[in-house]
Amino acid sequence: METILKSVITCPNCGHKKVEDMPTNACQFFYECENCKTVLKPKKGDCCVYCSYGTVACPPIQENKSCC
Numbered sequence: 001m002e003t004i005l006k007s008v009i010t011c012p013n014c015g016h017k018k019v020e021d022m023p024t025n026a027c028q029f030f031y032e033c034e035n036c037k038t039v040l041k042p043k044k045g046d047c048c049v050y051c052s053y054g055t056v057a058c059p060p061i062q063e064n065k066s067c068c
Contacts, residue, residue, distance in 0.1 A: 003062050007054035013038040022050050024059045027067055 005024065009031060010017045016035035022028070027048040031040045043052040047067030050058045060067040 001062075003059050004056045005059065007050045007056040007058075009040075009049065009053050010055075011036060011038060011040065012053065020050075020054075022054075022056070022058055027058065027060075 003024075005022050006019055007022055008017050008019050011033040014033060014036040016033055018034060028050065029042060029048060031049040031053070032038070033040065040049050040053055042048050046052040047061065048058050050056065051061060051067070056062070058067055
């Protein structure tokens with residue numbers, strides 16, 4: 001299975017959606033919504049903002065590896 005490197009992040013505060021490229025060599029712990037400027041952090045139990053708010057889990061999780 002090929003690793004997907006793009007994910008759509010949805011802001012839980014305002015509903016704004018944006019396609020983002022996910023890093024393959026690091027987890028992203030913070031993400032600022034470009035619409036409302038809310039800083040997103042991973043939900044409890046998730047390793048990064050893509051696993052919490054994205055349409056696709058981060059690359060390490062997709063590859064069944066531990067994340068950061």
